[in-house]
Amino acid sequence: MTAGLGVLGLPAMAQQKGPRLITVSGAITEVVYALGAEQQLVGTDTTSLYPPPALKTPKVGYMRQLSAEGLLSLKPDAVIATTESGPPVVLDQLRSAGVKLELVEADHSWGEVQRKVQAVGRAAAREVQARDLQARLDGEWTDMQKRVAAFTGRKPRVLFVLSHSASPQVSGEKTAAHAVIGFAGGVNCLAGFQGYRPMTAEAMASAAPDIILTSTQGIEAHGGVDKFWARPELALTPAFRKRALVTQDALLLLGFGPRLPGAIGELHQRFLSV
Template identity: 20%
Template sequence: MKKMFKLQWLSVLMLAFVLVGCGAKEDTNKETVSKEDQQVEKTSYKVKDDRGVEVEFNAVPKTIVSLQPSNTEILFALGVGDKIVGATEFDTYPEEAKKIERVSSSTTFNSERILALKPDVVIAYTTGSDDENLNALKVLEDAGIKVFAIKSATSFDDVYGDIQQVASVMGIEDKGEKLNEDIKAKIAEVQAKVKDVKAKNIYLEISPKPDIYTTGSGTFQQEILNAANVKNVFADLESWQKVSEEDVIAKNPEVILTTVNTENSAAEILARGGWNSITAIQNKAVYFIDPDISNRPGPRIGEAVELIAKAVYPELFK
């Protein structure tokens, strides 16, 4: 039987909601740059991960195991997704990611299979606390596998840092910088369209009845809402919080957004008994937002901001 080790996923009642972030900078010894593919040839360079560990590489990794969907998206966005040989069951974007061998579920990873794949690096994650998953990953390190851990993201700046870190590991710092510039330009484009509109009050549901959860301040989702120029009716709460139906009714949002990835989640909200006094229900302003885009702190954060803005202010995007 394959030996499985438990991972601690940073997720609060969101399907496949995993966040990764960083803040550490790299320390590298650069050699030459190939003009053909922009790949930096390096020898014996080091990149510091978010455990504070300086991971040393004798050459740019040719094979990678990615244990977070957001990291997988970053690798593909940087043009090195073809180097991924192992991923999680939630790696669904881009389409090519679905073909990668699954070595991790939402709770465990298959250490024996990862060892058999002999990747040049495992890009893992840490929540910044005493992670049980980091203890499990030590088994890989003890077997000679390089592990690069990235701290869970809570802001756009963290995402930009993630991208630059991964780019440094792969010897393509310039591509990381360009990707970040493109993402920021996308967000700025959306903000230019919504900057003069009167912000609407919205309620974001991330878990349905009977245990209704929403997002508050200090979350990645709140930053997306802020960038889209909408007002979260539960911004006075901290982090992800359970709320009652009475709480939502009392807040009377103008628009309701749901990232609950079930069939007809918006229709279920529209049909809830006792909610017909809510402005959003009366106007049928209830919309499903793709959780893979809105919950995943990776290179599609610009798309996430646009999704929210289009749902709340469709007239500005005609």
Template identity: 30%
Template sequence: MSRLVRNRATTVCAAVLALVLSACGAASTSSGGAGAGSGGAAVKLANAKILDDPRSYEGPTHAGLAGASIDPIATNPVQHLPVTVTDSQGTEVTVKDTSRILALDLYGTLSQTVFDLGLGDDVVGRDLSTQFKEARKLPLVTGEHSHELIAERITELNPSVIITDTSLGPWDVILQMRDAGIPVVVVSSHRGIDNIGSLTEQVADALGVTQAGKRLAKRSERQVAATEKEIKAVAPQTVQKKLRMVFLYVRGQAGVYYMFGEGSGADSLIDGVGGYDVAKEINWKGMKPVTDEGIVAAQPDLILMMTKGLDSVGGVDGLLKRLPAIADTPAGQKRRIVDMSDAAILGFGPRTPEVLNSLAVSIYAPESAIADAPGDPFVSTTADSGTGS
């Protein structure tokens, strides 16, 4: 696939996801899954009690995250300004000042990256998906329960630079910021394991901390590779034995039921946890409203979901009631639903190694899974809803 076609496909997927997420009201905050643990330190897959047959397990599992949060690669990264970069849209942008940074995207990935580069003290605002504790007190520049950028909130913060992608809108707001003379650097909207490093470097280059970016990219890639190696050691290796997985995005209040396929980011996540991405088999591309035919054709052994999505339909019982076709699949018959915090599960970035580990534990060693630990930066509250709002 050419870069142009790939970029267009990514932009379309991001736009669909933004539309879906923005259409939804606030969700409940209780855990939709039934994690076996009661919180505490994260369980490493290498130390977990692995099932002899992951298909044999019955019941839902919540993939919790421990309280660890930002881990800056440097406290005072060496910075070289001004810097001129050509962004992902081919626009040449000169950044002279990074004292007031806005890093905005649908997933909260960009703000996490800026903090892990060691520039968190210079961030002046946040998007709705930025949920980690170090950033929670920053003012929102999106709606309290939507992902729509609000121009007045941005200009009030007087940002010296904006790092963003095409996943948030309306795009006219971004153009308005450029017209106002604010340097706006548009990075890749693609989210997946394959570009965690390159996306990190794009952000770092735009902020004049190239060396810190390279170090953070290498650290993230090294940790992801180590986690994937651990997963490979316990996950079935043949196609016939791999767990057939799909990713469902649902919001019961808004009547939204989507299955995420190729190019959505969910495919990269499923590959990362050692599953078989059924979307490829049934030619399910991007993000589309789920159908009974699609679910039945997929015949998943396990379904991945966002926590608030599962909550919004009343847990597994409610999901089976609203999408009865799931009952005709192995996942429905064994109630094998694994959910994770909305603001973490598809936010590919510095915390991806922990996300993969937690999901893998919940899939292959569910009795060792933990609930969200106290202080988990990705646990949302009613007043501060996350990606799934």
């Protein structure tokens, strides 16, 4: 999936062949590398952390706080982003400047991953390679779904905690976390609202999760697993009694990129083992 990594030490300008690309989404950047088109990258956003060489690419800022000047200074032929990117006025400025803009709808579905592959294929002039990649990923996704569906036991109640700051939040419906919990054979134990809400003692007691799901970055932000479990709200949950905690890298877990089938398969196994 990372063809051409051996030449990434060379200046991007010297390697670049084909349309000049800026990617605004860590998952979209992953697709560029999966298609072997990384030599065409002239910039990425700050969520583009994988594969490791993506860290060395020029950064255009956070996906929701883009600057037209910063993007245009890199002279891209195409910018590939999701509908979560913005602000909208910056996207309009890119269009006015004649930059091709590929906006992928972010709806937390397998279709989102497919659209990202297709968008990169179009923008990078690698549509044949994109079709081959999509066929392989579709096969991986189908196999993973069959594995999850084969489990006929009780589905674990899972709570996702977004804990990158001192004020953790919990995930309701219409979120990436809600989707991956379901894909992996669990049940999001918080329903009745969309998006994220503060993690309160009342919410924890009523949700009664069997498993807490969070990102490895969230655990690091808390200073480790012990300090994470020390939060008094978590002591009210069945998960606390078992110390049932599942973690995964944030981009892998919530990015909806080409590694999603493997990420979901890993989550499924861990849901069954805690």
